[in-house]
Amino acid sequence: MIPKEHPRYRSLVVRERLAEFAREGVLSLEGLTAHGRGEAFDYLLGESTSESARLAERTAAAMLLLARKPVISVNGNTAALAADQIAPLQQASGALVEVNLFHRTEERIEKITRLLEANGVSVLSGSRERLLPLPHGRAWCLRDGIFSADLVLVPLEDGDRCAALRQMGKDVVTVDLNPLSRTARNATLTVVDELTRALPEITRSCPEIGKEEALKLVADLDNDYFLRAAMDVMKERLAHALD
């Protein structure tokens, strides 16, 4: 039982929930360590959404709205942290949702699908094929989903798969607290923010954006700007950490 007055209460509650999801087999054990890396970067960001991240979130919404066939790719961490935030985003953006895993097993795909469906998400089903130019299980996806998407929103992604999706000519929007990661640098757009702050912000932006604004946001998109802006926030906080 975590005491409510603990200064890190929220973080401890999230960790406890993730440990439970790991025991249930939704989250991979590797996902727990990935979460720890994310927490460290979020500390540096001050655990809040920066102005540049907010613009990136609005741009992500614009890209989803303009895409011909947007797909939200959900892994274990995304499901464990934000299962209840996916259905509102799906409704606001019109995107398909596919479960796609790095540490892939049929059992985990099944468990994550059930968790998402229990939270109102319409999850794409079908038989997966080896369609991405990658070795091992990471190549598997749905022909009617990620394979034929023009845009994939894939939070907390592995660098190789992000690069493979880009190689296939797709736009990749990611949410990644580490602005130095290969995914962050390879994606079309990187939202450097914590997943559970980023997804509701993208959802909120969807109904607010008209076509003209969407086109302008996409035309102005400069991913390096978003990465540099996030690093500047971290540098600034480090510079004044002991003031």
Ligand code: PTJ
């Ligand atoms: O469920 P699976 O099998 O598909 O596996 C998922 C993980 C996350 C284990 C897999 O994709 C992986 O190994 O990812 P990486 O390469 O560790 O990348 C995850 C990135 O997400 C890292 O750069 C973390 O800093 C970042 N991250 C972790 N937690 C959060 C986050 N970014 C945003 N919000 C978070 N809560």
